[in-house]
Amino acid sequence: xxxxxxxxxxxxxxxxxxxxxVVPARTIEGRSPGRIAWDRLKRxxxxxxxxxxxxxxxxxxxxxPVLSSLFxxxxxxxxxxxxxxxxxxxxxxxxxxxxxxxxxxDPTFGRDVFSRILYGAQISLLVAFSAAAVSVxxxxxxxxxxxxxxxxxxxxxxxxxxxxxxxxxxxxSIALVSVMPDNLLGLSGSGVRMAILILVIGFFGWPxxxxxxxGQALSLREREFVDxxxxxxxxxxxxxxxxxxxxxxxxxxxxxxxxIPTNILSEAxxxxxxxxxxxxxxxxxxxxSQATKIYQVDPTYMVVPGxxxxxxxxxxxxxxxxxxxxxxxxxx
Numbered sequence: 001x002x003x004x005x006x007x008x009x010x011x012x013x014x015x016x017x018x019x020x021x022v023v024p025a026r027t028i029e030g031r032s033p034g035r036i037a038w039d040r041l042k043r044x045x046x047x048x049x050x051x052x053x054x055x056x057x058x059x060x061x062x063x064x065p066v067l068s069s070l071f072x073x074x075x076x077x078x079x080x081x082x083x084x085x086x087x088x089x090x091x092x093x094x095x096x097x098x099x100x101x102x103x104x105x106d107p108t109f110g111r112d113v114f115s116r117i118l119y120g121a122q123i124s125l126l127v128a129f130s131a132a133a134v135s136v137x138x139x140x141x142x143x144x145x146x147x148x149x150x151x152x153x154x155x156x157x158x159x160x161x162x163x164x165x166x167x168x169x170x171x172x173s174i175a176l177v178s179v180m181p182d183n184l185l186g187l188s189g190s191g192v193r194m195a196i197l198i199l200v201i202g203f204f205g206w207p208x209x210x211x212x213x214x215g216q217a218l219s220l221r222e223r224e225f226v227d228x229x230x231x232x233x234x235x236x237x238x239x240x241x242x243x244x245x246x247x248x249x250x251x252x253x254x255x256x257x258x259x260i261p262t263n264i265l266s267e268a269x270x271x272x273x274x275x276x277x278x279x280x281x282x283x284x285x286x287x288x289s290q291a292t293k294i295y296q297v298d299p300t301y302m303v304v305p306g307x308x309x310x311x312x313x314x315x316x317x318x319x320x321x322x323x324x325x326x327x328x329x330x331x332x
Contacts, residue, residue, distance in 0.1 A: 037250075040326040047322020053315035061125050064118035071102060072115040076280050079110035087297075095300030103304050106287070107294050113301065116282035117308055123276075123283050124312070127197050128263035134202025136256050139209030140248070144240055146210070147217025154214070161207035169204040170269065176200065177275040190277040197276065201266050209255045216251055220244050250327040257320035261313040268309055284309050 041047060060067060068075060082096050082105045083089070090096030095104030095113065103113040146157040177196055220226065221244070229243050270276045271285030279286065284305040291302035 037326040041322055044322040044325065047319055047326070050315040050318030050322065053311065054319055057121060057312055057315065058125065060118055061121040064115075064122055068112075068115040068118055072118075073101075073112040075111070075115040075119045075282060077111065079105060079112070082110040083107065089294065089298055090301075095298055095304070097300070104300055106290065107298070107301060108290065113287075113304055116287065117284070117304060120282040120284045120287065120305065121308070121312075123194070123281065124264050124267055124309075127194060127201065127267045128260045130198040131202035131205060131263045131266075132256050132259050134198065135205035135209055135259060136252060137206075138203070139206035140213050140245075140252060142206065143210040143213025144217050144244055144248070147214040148221050148236070148240060148244060150218075157210070158214075161210055164204055164207045167204060169200065169266075170273075172204075173197070173200045173270055174273060174275045177270075190281040193275075193277045197267055197270060201263050205259060205263070209252070209259065212251055212255055213248060216248055217244055220247055254320060254324040254327060257316065257323055261316040261320075264309065264313055264316070 073079070082091055082101070084091050089107055090105045090110070092098060095107075096110075097104040101112055101114065103117060105111060106113055106116065142157050142161075146154040173196070177193060180192060180196060226239060226243050229239055234243075267276060267283070268285035268288070271283040272289045273285075274289070276283050276285055287305040288302060288309075291299075291305070295302045
């Protein structure tokens with residue numbers, strides 16, 4: 001007699017139990033290039049610290065009148081009672097630093113150094129950003145044209161770049177300032193000097209970004225999407241504006257960030273040599289120049305603007321380096 005097979009054994013009992021929970025499939029979410037760059041930048045703590053310092057410096061420059069009224073004194077208000085008449089130096093140690101004068105006073109008129117540093121930041125950042133904008137606009141236009149058209153256009157623009165890179169910018173700026181009138185196109189005094197600084201620094205700075213953009217454009221013009229646009233009847237203007245420029249945003253943005261500290265140093269150097277804004281308009285380079293007369297006796301007046309320049313340039317360089325790494329398509 002054949003024994004029937006029990007089909008309700010352990011296997012059947014196992015299947016009769018409660019079903020295990022079904023884990024939902026994880027959706028794959030795409031990330032835009034901007035999101036990828038931001039995620040990389042967030043991991044770079046040094047670059048973020050530099051970016052935070054840059055933002056604070058810009059806010060301090062914009063809010064200079066408010067901060068000066070809250071924590072300092074009017075920028076051009078002299079305080080002769082803070083100067084020792086016998087020594088011609090600020091009263092007290094470290095350049096006259098006290099609760100009323102957070103960074104001391106200048107040795108000539110007793111003006112508040114804290115207020116002058118804030119207003120000097122306005123001059124330095126305004127010249128640096130404006131000159132960077134001039135360099136970027138000219139450099140991008142010339143670099144894209146040289147890289148895309150090639151031939152005699154590339155040769156002519158490249159030779160102009162070589163000439164400007166070899167030109168003595170510092171001497172030219174000093175000579176130009178010395179012959180310019182005090183009133184020009186509705187500007188006067190320090191306004192004329194600032195306009196000259198912006199134009200000179202910006203004009204002589206565009207070949208650097210022009211070379212970078214030219215090299216990128218030479219590579220991009222041979223890519224498939226440019227050939228596809230050309231085969232569809234797109235003209236040179238459309239290809240330059242719609243195909244090449246969007247792919248050049250990353251290197252342009254990175255170089256613009258890195259050229260700003262160079263412009264700050266250029267403005268400080270020209271102001272130090274007397275080719276910057278006119279007194280009593282404050283400038284960091286001008287303050288350093290005035291401090292050379294007393295730095296052996298009291299170096300505080302030199303240390304304060306020197307630190308302002310050092311911190312500003314370092315913050316921009318750190319942020320620019322981090323931004324370059326974040327926007328690098330080959331980065332992790």
